[in-house]
Amino acid sequence: MVAEFESTDSMRSGKPLRHVQTAVFPAPMKLHLGGLLPSVEVAYETYGTLDAEGSNAVLICHAITGDSHLARHDAEDDPGWWEGLVGPGKAVDTDRLFVVCSNVLGGCRGTTGPGTINPVTGNPFGSDFPLVTVEDMVDVQKRLIDLLGIKRLRAVIGGSLGGHQTLCWATRYPEYVQTAIPIAASARVTAQAIAFDVVGRNAIQSDPHFHGGQYYDTGDFPRTGLALARMLGHITYLSSEAMTRKFDLDRHAPRDIVTDFEKRFSVGSYLAYQGKQFVGRFDANSYVAVTLAMDNFDLGDSRERRLAAFRAAQCDWLVISFSSDWLFPPSQSRELVAIMTTLGQPVSYCEIETDGGHDSFLLADDIEAFSPLVAAKLGAPQPRPPRISFEDDRILELIPPNSSVLDLGCGEGDLLGRLKERGAPLLCGVEVSTELIAATMQQGVEAIDYDLNVGLPEFDDNRFDYVVLSSTLQAVPNVERLLEEALRVGRRAIVGFTNFAHRTLREMFGLEGRAPKAPGSYSYEWYNTPNRRFPSIQDMLDLCEKMGVTVEKARYYDDTEGRIIGDDEDANLLAETALLVVSKNSG
C-alpha cells in the first residue's frame, strides 16, 4: 500500500543529492521581465562524458517539482525520476552521450531561488525574489552549458515545464539545439491549468504563515497552503480513469495516516499523504515562483504569433503527448506540430495511449512506450533496413530521385526507408499507432501520429514533391478532402488502390450477386472489412475529372499475371490494382 502512495516525482525525501555540482556566476543577471539577480548559482548533475568536440551533450529539463537527479550515478545511488530513459544503453544513452540536468532557477534544490541568501541583504530573498520566467531558466542553463564547454546541444528534452524549457531553448538559442523533444508540453498552458495554479497559489499566499513570503526567519512556513496546492496539483496530474483504478476499489477505506486534514475516503488519505510529503521537501515561495513561470510562458495565443515564435528554430523535433493528459491535452501538442509542419521543420509526433494522465511522462510503462521514439530520434539503434515489396517497387519507379515525399498511411515506413537510401531532401510518414510511428522513425524518417479521418497535418502548400496514398483513400470517409489536401501540400500525389471493377470481382457480383472480394486489402467479408470505399478505376478517374485533377500517369496492373496492362486494353476490366500520378494541373 505504501508503494501506491508514492508519488512519481517525489520518490526521494529531499535529502541532499551526493552527485550535485554547483556553478557560480557572480555577474548580475538581467531577467526577462525586468528584474535583476545580483548573481546566480546553478546546482546540476551530469552523466557520461563530453566528447572532444563538445557536441554529444543532451540537456534534460525537469518539471515543476523535479530536480537534477535523473538517474543513479552508481549502484548505491538513489533512483532518479527518469531512470527508465537515461543511462547506459537506455534511449538517452550515457555510454555515448553527455547528459546534463540542472535544477531550475526559482526552485529550491540548490539553484538560486527565493530561499537563497540575497547577497545584498544577507537574508533569504523571500518575497524580494524577482519574477522569473522560463526564458530566465533557459538563460541560466545557457550559462552552464557554456561553462561546461558544450558547443551545441545534441538534444534538449523535457516534460511539462521541462517541455516549455525545451521549446524555449529551440526558439531562443536556435543555433545551439540540434534536436528538441518537448513531452506533454504546449505553446502555453490552458486557461483551466492557470486556474488550478491560481487556486494553489492563493492557498499558499493566504496561509497566515506566509507572511507575504518573508517566513524564513519565523521558524514556520505556510505548510497548510503548500499542502493544499500540492493536493490540487496531484489531481490534475492524474487522469480520472487512473484515480478510479487507484482509489475506487476501497473508496470508503482511507489509510489511517497522521494528518490534520480530512480523514475520509481512500483518495483523501492519499492526498493528505502527498501534501505532507511535499511540504517536507519543497519551498512555498519556490512553488509560487515556478508555477508563475509556467503560467506566464507564452509562445503565442494565435497561430500567427506561434508561427512567428517558432520561425527561428533550426532543430528537428520529436513531440510526444499522452492520450489521457487533460492538463496538457494532446490537442496542444498537435497545435505545436501544426506550427512545425507549416514552417517545414522536421518533426515526428506520437500520442501515447495511456490512462496515466499528465504524469505519464514519469511513469515506467509510458517511458518504456516512448523510449524507442527518443532512441530513434537520437540515432540509436541503427536504422532497420527497409523491407522490399513489389508494391513499393512500383511506387519507387514513379518517383524521381531527390524528390521530397509524404507517405500517408506509411505503415512501418519501408517505402520511406527505401527513398531515404536513394537520397531525398525531405521525407515524412503519417500513421496512427505508436508502433508504426516508432518503426518508421527507426528508418531514420520523420513520422507523425495523425488520424487521416480528421485531415492532414498542416503542411505548407507544395511542401512535398510527392504525396503517396497507397491503399489509404479506401479507408477514409473524407476522400475528396484528403485528396484535395494531398494536392495542396504536394505537387503531385500517387494514388494506389485496388480496382473494384476487375473482371473477377464483376463476375462475382454480376453473376453470383455477392459482394466481391479481392486479394490483399479487399480480402475481407462485406461485414467486417476495414475499408469503407470501393472504387473502380473508372470511378477514381471520374472523381479526378470532377475535382479538376490531372492524371499525369496511370499504371494498371494484372497482379495475378504479373504484368502491366497496355494502353490499348480495358484497364477497368483487366487491372487488379492501379497507381495514378495526379496533380492539380498539367504543370
Added chain:
Amino acid sequence: MVAEFESTDSMRSGKPLRHVQTAVFPAPMKLHLGGLLPSVEVAYETYGTLDAEGSNAVLICHAITGDSHLARHDAEDDPGWWEGLVGPGKAVDTDRLFVVCSNVLGGCRGTTGPGTINPVTGNPFGSDFPLVTVEDMVDVQKRLIDLLGIKRLRAVIGGSLGGHQTLCWATRYPEYVQTAIPIAASARVTAQAIAFDVVGRNAIQSDPHFHGGQYYDTGDFPRTGLALARMLGHITYLSSEAMTRKFDLDRHAPRDIVTDFEKRFSVGSYLAYQGKQFVGRFDANSYVAVTLAMDNFDLGDSRERRLAAFRAAQCDWLVISFSSDWLFPPSQSRELVAIMTTLGQPVSYCEIETDGGHDSFLLADDIEAFSPLVAAKLGAPQPRPPRISFEDDRILELIPPNSSVLDLGCGEGDLLGRLKERGAPLLCGVEVSTELIAATMQQGVEAIDYDLNVGLPEFDDNRFDYVVLSSTLQAVPNVERLLEEALRVGRRAIVGFTNFAHRTLREMFGLEGRAPKAPGSYSYEWYNTPNRRFPSIQDMLDLCEKMGVTVEKARYYDDTEGRIIGDDEDANLLAETALLVVSKNSG
C-alpha cells in the same frame, strides 16, 4: 464584462426570498448514518396549483449551492435558477403542474443546517451538526410532500446533487414517483470529484477562522477557505473549452477587482470574484455538510450492486447528460441507463452536445436544448402524429399487434409512433442526435441516445419481441456483433436493406465498371456515402447462415414497379429492397 462574471447558480446575492414558506416538523428525525436531529424545518417555494387528487406535483431538487428559487413568482420577483425550464407554458408547465422546490437539509437557505439554532443548546449546531446524507435530504422532502397533500409525484427532477436526490427518490420511495429525471448525475461521484471536494473541505477546515466549525459566535468565519473551495469548485463546473473561450482572449488582462487573492490573469480575477461573491451568501459548515452528502452518496460500486439498488424503482426515466461535463461525465449517465435497460425500466436518454461542462444544466442554451425532452416526458405538447411511409407499412405488416419493439436507428420515431397507435406493451428507439431523440419522445415513445458503432444499450435477454434494423446495418462497422446483440435482446429481428445486387446495380457495375448507386440511402457517390457496408440479399442470407440465424420470413420488393417479388423469382437479381425476419432458431 460584469455579466460574464456572473455565476450560473448565484445570480442572486443571498437576499431573503419573498416567496419562501417554512414547514416545521417538531418530531426528532433519525438520520441515515445514525445521527439524530431534534426537529426539522424546511424552507420551500411552490409554483402552480395542486389538483384535487394531489397528483400533478413535480418536485425539483437543487444542486449544492442552489436554492428553492426556481423561477419568478411574479414580474417583480428575482429570476430563478431554472427560469428557462419552469413556468407557465414552459417544459415544467406551472399552468398544469404544481411545482415544489425545498432548500436542502444541511444547507443555509432556511432548511435545518449547521447554522440553525440547536434547540437543545440554544446555539447554532456548528460542528455538532450530524453527518447528513442524500437519503436524509430526501426523507425531509418526503415529510414536506406528505404535509402538502401530494399523493404521488408526477415527477422528480434535479441536476448534479439534485440528480442524486432524484435517483434516491426513485429508489427509496418508488411508489411515490411516476417519472424521474436525473440530469448530469451518477450512481456515485468519481474518485476525481471526491478528490476535488476533499481539497475544498481541507481549505475550509484548515482555515484558522474555522475553529472546528464553531465560528458562529466569533464574529468571523473561514472566508478564505470557503473562497478557495468555491474557486476550485468553479473550475470543475466549467469545461476547459469554455474556460478558453471565456478567458483566453485577454488572458493577461485581469479585471482590477478588490481582493486579497492573486491579481494575475483574467481567469484569476474571475475566480477571486466568484470566491468573494460566494462567501457573502453561503455558510462554510453547510458547504462541508452538503459536499460530504454528495461524496457519500453511493448506489453501488459494481453493476451488481447498482442493479440491486435500482431494482425497486417503479418510475419511468429521462436521463440527461452533457458532452463536456467532466465532473459527472456522460459515461456515468450511460451506466445508469444500462442499469435501467437491464432491469426493463422505461428510460429515455440524451447526451446534449455543449461545451458548457457540468454547469450546462443551468445554462440558458442548454436548458433550451433539453427542455423538449422534459416536456415530452411530462406529456406535453400533444404527441406529433406519426408520418405514414410505405417502408414503415411493410415493416408493420411483419409485426403482430401487441408486440414489444426496439427500433435501432429509429429516426424521428414514426414507425414507433404507429406501433404505439396500434397498442404495444413496450416500445423503444435508439438514435444519436438530440433532435431525433426529442422527435421520437414526442411520439410518446422512449428513446435512447446511443452510438450503434459502440454496441447496444444493455437490454436484458429477450426484452423485446422484435428488434428493427431498417437501413441500419449498412452504416455500422460491427455488423455481426450488432446483429448478434439484436437477437439477444429481441426474439426476432427485422433487417431491412437495399439489395446491392439488384439488376440495375449489377449492370452499372458489371458493364460500366462503376460503383453502383441505388435510390434512397444508396444514392450517394462512392466517395461520400455515409454507408460502409454494401450487401446483396445473398450476402445477407450467407451471413445469417454463417451465424446460425434462421430466416423466418423474407420479403423482397421491386420498388420501381411497386410489387413483391415472388418465391419463384430470382430476388437477388430483381429486388431493390429486402426485409428479413430472423431469429436465433426456428422457434
